[in-house]
Amino acid sequence: MKNLIILISSCTALFFSGVAAHAADGAKKGGDGLPDPGVVFVKGQTAIVITDPQIDFLSPDGVAWALVGKSVTKNGTVENIEKLMKIAGEKDILLVISPHFYAPQDLTFKHGGALEHAMHGIKMFESDERLDQAGFKPSTGPDFMPQYKKYINNGKTAVANPHKVYGPDTNDTVLQLRKRNVSKIILAGMSANLCTESHLREFMEQGFEVLVVKDATAAAQLPGMDGYAAAMTNVRMIANGVRTTEEVLVQINKEL
């Protein structure tokens, strides 16, 4: 056991020394010994992307509250997302929303993963919105949180089409960003290990730089399966950086 710890220590040391050799990228070391490349914000090239800021996830009235409510409350997720939306408007930073949403015909999909089944089971994010029909009823589960609407409907925020699994692969989030020359993303929203992490992973495949805001997200916590802990491990390894809302606000005020 002692040997193992030594091995790990020497390895993380190796990781950092290797990164030092990869100096062109200027990656600093985090307190955990892993590289912490971070993202330098540049005006006009930086956007805030929020996944699933919807009632079903963020309100006690939402169908998933029993699963995620504890994590949402502990992190102050609702308030932290609002802080990010607010500064986007103040600093003229592009805000992009990628919502989760099922139209009636999506319920005839013939197969899906465990949580896809679960979501359909509790009728999460379901609406009869259709291209030629009226939108869904305000303040039902798939709707945006009421306090976010003034930031979303301000005439500047881009609302991508709904994604249908977890990632932005099936909607136009990436296009919304690229058509506005954005290459650096501040990522937050729900839920940490599902839609937020899938957005992170796809953004990295697409060559974006991504900073994840760890307390402006939250996740389902089930016995033996802590979605928030899982996400924190994975986003630390995958993203360019992981920061608190407070740290991101400070960096935005300094750089944008």
Add this chain to the structure above:
Amino acid sequence: MKNLIILISSCTALFFSGVAAHAADGAKKGGDGLPDPGVVFVKGQTAIVITDPQIDFLSPDGVAWALVGKSVTKNGTVENIEKLMKIAGEKDILLVISPHFYAPQDLTFKHGGALEHAMHGIKMFESDERLDQAGFKPSTGPDFMPQYKKYINNGKTAVANPHKVYGPDTNDTVLQLRKRNVSKIILAGMSANLCTESHLREFMEQGFEVLVVKDATAAAQLPGMDGYAAAMTNVRMIANGVRTTEEVLVQINKEL
């Protein structure tokens, strides 16, 4: 605390009852209360996909062994991957390999996430393979494990181009599968929470059904960041099913 547990219990009950209502899919309940849709294997429509079966991950000679070796050893990952490769040949099941690999010019990428930096730091998966040059030297880090080569070079296995981040988004794995009418995937390989999970997530976005083999994978375990635990939480929620190698072999022998 007691209340919370009750909430969670009633919620997972709700999840299952909901799924029961979604009966067309016939999703059964797992021991953990989550839906367990599973995948029914169909001859000619099912493939085994292995991510990164390479020396740098799976051998004590590999550069990442200090990080993943404990998990690889505990799971019997090397042997379990071989069992899957072996039955693929015996049962004429398509085997697809999605390797991880950096060509020299990839090292001039201008940015990357934490583990991308770390991998470049330890020169993981690096080779001078190029379209018009000789391949990499046998038995170096990016090479396949020696005992796997007879299964990979059997004239039937499809080796996709190397992926460059974690997922199959930047290579031809999906095309290799779809051009052969495969829609059901048995997924294993390295490492659980990075390339294997990113393959799972992208496969789900692409509408595949995926069964993850939980002991034919493994992951980096760092202080406070257990990549394997994170992966197990996420694949349980995302995939159609999670099984042991033994369970998969039994199902293959029964259905294929």
Add this chain to the structure above:
Amino acid sequence: MKNLIILISSCTALFFSGVAAHAADGAKKGGDGLPDPGVVFVKGQTAIVITDPQIDFLSPDGVAWALVGKSVTKNGTVENIEKLMKIAGEKDILLVISPHFYAPQDLTFKHGGALEHAMHGIKMFESDERLDQAGFKPSTGPDFMPQYKKYINNGKTAVANPHKVYGPDTNDTVLQLRKRNVSKIILAGMSANLCTESHLREFMEQGFEVLVVKDATAAAQLPGMDGYAAAMTNVRMIANGVRTTEEVLVQINKEL
């Protein structure tokens, strides 16, 4: 010149003889000497996909009629699309609509190609539809053709999210198909060399088999730039087959 013709003739002969050697695929020869693999329809694996069946393209009231009207009229595109929609309902074939559509914020994209500029110039496909708002006004340009609505709103047809450039890369058309086990596509709609052809190209990259219905599409014809002729050349080379509506109806009646 005579030499050239001989070269071409011997080459197309070579193409066919080569294909004969590639006999596993059983590709027949078209009247033009090119392989004509075709698509064998299989119940439950075949869908009809229609791009942009909207007023702006298909009605004299649409903003693009001056550009495409002649081609639409000559091909009988409006009627032929309806024939495909009708038989989809009768034969229980999945019908998927992939509409073209710009939300208000899309007009702040910072760059686009020539026709993207042109479309914004004539306010084509623009609407204020948003996730939390009412849909667009019936019978305006982005709306579906009135006679198609009974097929689209029949509770079975899947309407994908709008695509934003020309292809299905930015919407969920592929997911709609794969989640229902569809691998064979009968493709039609507007406009032949832009959205229809981009859908064809992406479907081929995704490993679908695609039959293009050549008289259930049409295109802009400008001086020196015949979009329909361009599409017919390209889809002949790229698709698995190109057929008339009548031929497709006969094949459907025989095979589905």
Add this chain to the structure above:
Amino acid sequence: MKNLIILISSCTALFFSGVAAHAADGAKKGGDGLPDPGVVFVKGQTAIVITDPQIDFLSPDGVAWALVGKSVTKNGTVENIEKLMKIAGEKDILLVISPHFYAPQDLTFKHGGALEHAMHGIKMFESDERLDQAGFKPSTGPDFMPQYKKYINNGKTAVANPHKVYGPDTNDTVLQLRKRNVSKIILAGMSANLCTESHLREFMEQGFEVLVVKDATAAAQLPGMDGYAAAMTNVRMIANGVRTTEEVLVQINKEL
């Protein structure tokens, strides 16, 4: 007929007037009445992408010469591609090559479009290159043109993995560009209406700005199917701009 011409004229006038209203983009009018947005080159954000600069397409020794040779010769394609490669080195502009290439196992794909069949028929772009094997023999059909090798093997050029259908969807071309902050593409190579056009279309879906070099490409010309003419119609409509090699060199010398 006279009426039609008037309609078209008034429509292109409408297109331009509309674009004038869309003035934020500053799109100028081309001689053909269509918007001509063009691309402003910016140092460090601009790359030259060449598709399929390989013997099978560009040399009389290549298997497709009988189909494309006339177009290649007329356009001076071989020389014009070299001019682009040369100035890339001189001006330190990123050069990315996206080759076309089939590994042995790719020949067991179960279906494909007409030209995919034709290419397999004449054994185009086939090699036994594999991740753990030696590369293909120099100067065979899939190899790069000999005179291009000094530009490709200069230690700076990025060679993407081979694409397997026509577009960059199945390789890492987009990642190679985005990981180096490139958003503006000068596109050339073979063949105009297949791989080059599919790269253009996918790049547009990904939000790049693309300038197509019309005489640094060429295409198959078959009786009744002129691939080059088809491509010229489509790229004019889709790309941000279409220029000659000479015009691009002038612009590079001015802006980069």
